[in-house]
Amino acid sequence: MNPLYRRLDKVADAILKSPDRANNLTQLASLACTSEYHLHRAFNAKFGINIGAYARQLRLHESAYKLAFRPQKRILDIAIEAGFGSHESYAKAFKKHYNQSPSGFRKTPNVEALHKGAQISSLVISNEKGSSVLMNTSHDNSNSASENVTSENHQLDVSVIQFPALDIAMMMHVGPPSRIMSTVSEFITWRKENKLPPSTSRTFNLLYDDPDNTPHESYRFGVACQITAPINQPAKTSKAIEACQSKDTITPNVTTTAIPEGYCAKVRHIGTDAELGAVVHALYHQWLPDTQFELRDFPIFLERIRFFPDVAAHEAVTDVFLPIEVTTVT
Numbered sequence: 001m002n003p004l005y006r007r008l009d010k011v012a013d014a015i016l017k018s019p020d021r022a023n024n025l026t027q028l029a030s031l032a033c034t035s036e037y038h039l040h041r042a043f044n045a046k047f048g049i050n051i052g053a054y055a056r057q058l059r060l061h062e063s064a065y066k067l068a069f070r071p072q073k074r075i076l077d078i079a080i081e082a083g084f085g086s087h088e089s090y091a092k093a094f095k096k097h098y099n100q101s102p103s104g105f106r107k108t109p110n111v112e113a114l115h116k117g118a119q120i121s122s123l124v125i126s127n128e129k130g131s132s133v134l135m136n137t138s139h140d141n142s143n144s145a146s147e148n149v150t151s152e153n154h155q156l157d158v159s160v161i162q163f164p165a166l167d168i169a170m171m172m173h174v175g176p177p178s179r180i181m182s183t184v185s186e187f188i189t190w191r192k193e194n195k196l197p198p199s200t201s202r203t204f205n206l207l208y209d210d211p212d213n214t215p216h217e218s219y220r221f222g223v224a225c226q227i228t229a230p231i232n233q234p235a236k237t238s239k240a241i242e243a244c245q246s247k248d249t250i251t252p253n254v255t256t257t258a259i260p261e262g263y264c265a266k267v268r269h270i271g272t273d274a275e276l277g278a279v280v281h282a283l284y285h286q287w288l289p290d291t292q293f294e295l296r297d298f299p300i301f302l303e304r305i306r307f308f309p310d311v312a313a314h315e316a317v318t319d320v321f322l323p324i325e326v327t328t329v330t
Contacts, residue, residue: 007032017314022055065309068109111181165261170224176216187223202226205302264321272313296323
């Protein structure tokens with residue numbers, strides 16, 4: 001590939017982290033080591049979208065999440081935060097992009113559009129880095145010192161911890177990964193009704209299946225939160241995999257289960273969900289083979305610490321846990 005086209009990744013990444021940088025062509029041209037005269041044409045040639053439109057879509061995508069999941073925010077405030085000078089200009093741009101007015105989107109969020117919009121922020125993430133696991137709810141936690149992942153070269157900083165048993169309420173998504181946001185939206189509504197906000201109830205995802213190697217109609221993804229007291233006296237299963245099959249549920253779609261106590265390999269990922277697939281892949285393919293650990297009979301899981309849109313997508317914090325056990329030497 002032409003070196004210029006590789007350097008354009010830096011331009012797209014800079015705009016992803018701060019869409020306002022799209023207005024500073026001098027700085028962006030410097031990142032690409034090219035002239036401002038060529039920057040627009042080269043960017044459009046590589047990514048199929050011009051710089052201004054890319055930044056605008058990123059801002060609209062973030063605002064759509066706020067409309068769907070931050071009902072306490074006024075639409076005017078969301079419009080201003082997205083860089084629009086008035087409600088009218090924002091509504092016009094939003095309707096052109098999502099084919100819905102902001103108020104209509106807030107009332108009936110188009111979750112398919114949210115998923116497709118999220119793919120914009122994955123523009124510079126190559127497919128070889130793994131699949132995106134999209135979910136955006138979480139809680140503030142300080143269990144351990146930060147462990148960082150450098151996604152460019154997949155270098156992992158892994159710690160082995162003893163994870164305590166934890167009761168959770170879980171909604172199981174079964175179906176195409178592109179529809180996960182529908183399940184997320186439904187689960188958020190359930191959490192609000194049961195007064196289990198992310199600020200007091202830790203948030204988890206259970207990754208039962210590899211989206212690259214599972215038929216879309218069979219793909220399973222658990223959306224869960226910690227519970228500390230019975231909710232409507234539900235029956236509790238011993239394994240999360242049984243939860244999606246159990247008839248003893250809190251509601252038709254939510255079941256109680258538990259994350260079991262045991263050792264886990266833990267990595268703290270700071271960055272977008274689009275890079276999480278690379279972290280998961282590296283744990284299995286780079287870290288695990290160099291150890292003597294066995295895998296426990298429980299799926300890899302995530303805890304959402306800081307999340308988009310409360311923080312910028314590249315500042316989201318996710319802890320990744322791979323359940324392991326010590327090999328018995330005979």
